[in-house]
Amino acid sequence: SYVLTQPPSVSVAPGQTARITCGGNNIGGKSVHWYHQKPGQAPVLAVYNDYDRPSGTPERFSGSNSGNTATLTISRVEAGDEADYYCQVWDSSSDHVVFGGGTKLTVL
Amino acid sequence: QVQLQESGPGLVKPSETLSLSCTVSGYSISTGYYWGWIRQSPGKGLEWIGNIYHSGTTYYNPSLKSRVTMSVDTSKNRFSMRMTSVAAADTAVYYCARSGEMAAPFDYWGQGALVTVSS
Numbered sequence: 300s301y302v303l304t305q306p307p308s309v310s311v312a313p314g315q316t317a318r319i320t321c322g323g324n325n326i327g328g329k330s331v332h333w334y335h336q337k338p339g340q341a342p343v344l345a346v347y348n349d350y351d352r353p354s355g356t357p358e359r360f361s362g363s364n365s366g367n368t369a370t371l372t373i374s375r376v377e378a379g380d381e382a383d384y385y386c387q388v389w390d391s392s393s394d395h396v397v398f399g400g401g402t403k404l405t406v407l
Numbered sequence: 408q409v410q411l412q413e414s415g416p417g418l419v420k421p422s423e424t425l426s427l428s429c430t431v432s433g434y435s436i437s438t439g440y441y442w443g444w445i446r447q448s449p450g451k452g453l454e455w456i457g458n459i460y461h462s463g464t465t466y467y468n469p470s471l472k473s474r475v476t477m478s479v480d481t482s483k484n485r486f487s488m489r490m491t492s493v494a495a496a497d498t499a500v501y502y503c504a505r506s507g508e509m510a511a512p513f514d515y516w517g518q519g520a521l522v523t524v525s526s
Contacts, residue, residue: 332512347512389510394466401452
């Protein structure tokens with residue numbers, strides 16, 4: 300089965316840039332979606348189809364995807380960005396949805 | 408605006424069947440889209456349980472497939488999930504969500520329903 304690997308945690312100071320990676324075999328050939336989740340809340344779609352932003356997602360959030368790694372980049376990080384972030388793809392070979400293990404973003 | 412709301416018992420005994428429903432408002436299920444269930448065990452990450460298309464076609468996580476059944480009731484504009492032979496490891500917050508297609512993201516989510524498996 301297809302596996303997505305994320306670092307358990309990423310820490311960044313306010314105003315700096317956070318990069319959260321999502322690794323998978325030839326993930327560059329898939330559409331990657333990113334969600335953020337704050338404690339006690341449902342996940343919220345942050346970036347979809349590698350780099351598109353839903354209305355409501357600040358332009359500070361961007362995505363890229365190539366080779367075996369997709370990356371969610373958050374520029375000018377704010378305290379309010381502190382959350383868990385999950386990547387997600389659809390594995391067409393098995394018709395299954397797959398989530399990464401999640402990354403806790405801590406704003407120092 | 409599309410809204411999803413999970414409903415079902417918050418406590419289920421081990422070996423029994425967990426049943427949850429998700430009522431959709433602001434969109435007619437019969438029109439289209441995929442409707443999914445995702446769960447999150449306490450302190451853990453998201454786990455996809457399965458999707459059901461409005462026509463009734465289902466897709467299940469292979470690790471749960473033997474225990475899960477999903478259905479759609481277009482007359483009530485809701486979809487449901489049954490999980491048999493539950494154990495403590497099935498204790499989780501269960502979310503329902505909408506996806507445009509299998510490769511699309513889940514764009515609308517319910518608030519989640521905590522289900523505890525305990526005697």
